[in-house]
Amino acid sequence: MKNLEKYKGVIPAFYACYDKEGEINPEGVQALTKYFVDKGVKGVYVNGSSGECIYQSVADKKLVLENVMAVAKGKLTVIAHVACNNTKDSMELASHAESLGVDAIAAIPPIYFRLPEHAIAQYWNDISSAAPNTDFVIYNIPQLAGVTLSMSLFAEMRKNPKVIGVKNSSMPVQDIQMFQAEAGDDYVIFNGPDEQFISGRIIGAQGAIGGTYGAMPELFLKMDECINTGDLKKAKEIQYAVNNIIYKICSAHGNLYGVLKAILKINENLELGGVRKPLPALSDADQSIVEEAAGMIRAAKKLYLS
Numbered sequence: 001m002k003n004l005e006k007y008k009g010v011i012p013a014f015y016a017c018y019d020k021e022g023e024i025n026p027e028g029v030q031a032l033t034k035y036f037v038d039k040g041v042k043g044v045y046v047n048g049s050s051g052e053c054i055y056q057s058v059a060d061k062k063l064v065l066e067n068v069m070a071v072a073k074g075k076l077t078v079i080a081h082v083a084c085n086n087t088k089d090s091m092e093l094a095s096h097a098e099s100l101g102v103d104a105i106a107a108i109p110p111i112y113f114r115l116p117e118h119a120i121a122q123y124w125n126d127i128s129s130a131a132p133n134t135d136f137v138i139y140n141i142p143q144l145a146g147v148t149l150s151m152s153l154f155a156e157m158r159k160n161p162k163v164i165g166v167k168n169s170s171m172p173v174q175d176i177q178m179f180q181a182e183a184g185d186d187y188v189i190f191n192g193p194d195e196q197f198i199s200g201r202i203i204g205a206q207g208a209i210g211g212t213y214g215a216m217p218e219l220f221l222k223m224d225e226c227i228n229t230g231d232l233k234k235a236k237e238i239q240y241a242v243n244n245i246i247y248k249i250c251s252a253h254g255n256l257y258g259v260l261k262a263i264l265k266i267n268e269n270l271e272l273g274g275v276r277k278p279l280p281a282l283s284d285a286d287q288s289i290v291e292e293a294a295g296m297i298r299a300a301k302k303l304y305l306s
Contacts (some may be wrong), residue, residue: 001136002164006077006103007188008206010220012213013050013069017260018273024060028272029067032214035270036076039217042207043077043103044068045167047093049144051213051259052083055276058089062096069100079137079209083107087123089128098131106137106167109147117153128162136162141169141192151182158183167209168192173199180204194220195243198235201227212246215260215267216297220303234304241300248293254282258288260263266294 014036017028036044046068047053047061054124056064065080072078080102082093094105107127109120128136138157140149149166157163166179169192180189191200194210197220201208213220219242226235249259258281261272274281282290 002186004164004186004188004206006043006142007079007165007190009208010213010217010224011043011045011077011190011207012036012041012047012078012217012220013209013211014044014046014064015050015214015257015264015272016052016056016276018276020273022273022276024063025273026063026067028270029064030071031270032272033068033071033076034269036217037072040221041076041213041217042071043079045079045106045209046081048081048106048139048209049141050214051081052082052257052276052296058084058092059094065097065100065102069102070291077104078102079104079106081106081108081139082127083110083139085110085112086201087126087142090123090127094127094130094134096132097293102134102139104135106139106166107221108139108141108145109149111145111147114146114266117150117156119158120147121153124157124270125160128160132162134162135164136160137165137167137190138163139167139169140175141167143169143171151178154182155180156195160188163187165189165207168200168205171196173203176200176205177203184202195239195246197223197242198227198232198239211257212242212249212260215249216242216245216300217264218301219297238300238304241304243294245293245296245300248289248296252282252286252289253280255279258282259286259293262286262290263294263297266291267297
């Protein structure tokens with residue numbers, strides 16, 4: 001029997017936390033996890049895009065997840081993204097994640113080589129076999145992975161009883177409706193693009209995972225509450241405010257995760273470091289954008305949460 005309720009809600013994507021030398025900072029990981037517990041989000045999505053997974057080693061990812069679980073276990077739903085660009089490392093991470101007691105593992109498809117659907121299904125099923133007692137979430141992000149989750153591939157993956165849903169980060173909201181209609185209520189479809197949080201939720205997503213949630217979780221929690229209570233007018237107002245914040249964040253020269261972590265330093269006194277190369281660091285000129293975005297978040301919280 002699937003326990004899907006623990007996935008229904010706001011699940012921030014976890015940021016990579018670095019020390020001054022650019023290595024994983026266990027103290028920062030634990031501080032960020034406690035921050036999310038205190039904010040009351042449903043869970044966290046660890047070692048995904050927002051965790052700079054493409055630039056992390058297997059050892060890095062294990063260290064991050066171990067320190068998340070040291071704080072989060074029993075307090076947050078934890079979904080661990082375990083995909084590497086080879087099956088062996090992915091299976092190692094899946095087994096490690098299960099040993100720590102995560103709620104689910106997740107994986108993008110292999111990137112670079114264009115594999116046939118049966119090979120992608122084999123890759124995902126091999127990963128799942130290394131964590132046989134753990135739920136599995138398909139991560140569909142075609143604009144970055146270069147592979148689109150087709151309905152035929154989704155149908156093939158639903159033969160695996162550990163598959164419980166899709167983290168859908170494709171831009172068409174219609175994809176959420178199509179996946180939900182195809183799979184039914186026994187699967188969770190997560191909205192991915194933050195800019196369409198309410199659109200995704202209204203059309204059928206029961207949960208949501210996003211990269212900007214971490215800098216302003218209260219606003220996403222409030223949108224979720226408004227959707228659940230039917231106050232769509234207020235939900236739309238908050239979505240517009242959130243989108244303006246996201247546009248401001250994305251206007252920086254440096255990488256958006258660097259901006260988000262800099263905002264958390266200003267607004268929440270969290271020291272999470274910068275970003276890992278080749279992601280571009282923030283420039284001196286970006287500081288005004290960081291401060292403006294941080295102020296926009298404070299203003300939106302004051303307006304919509306009071």
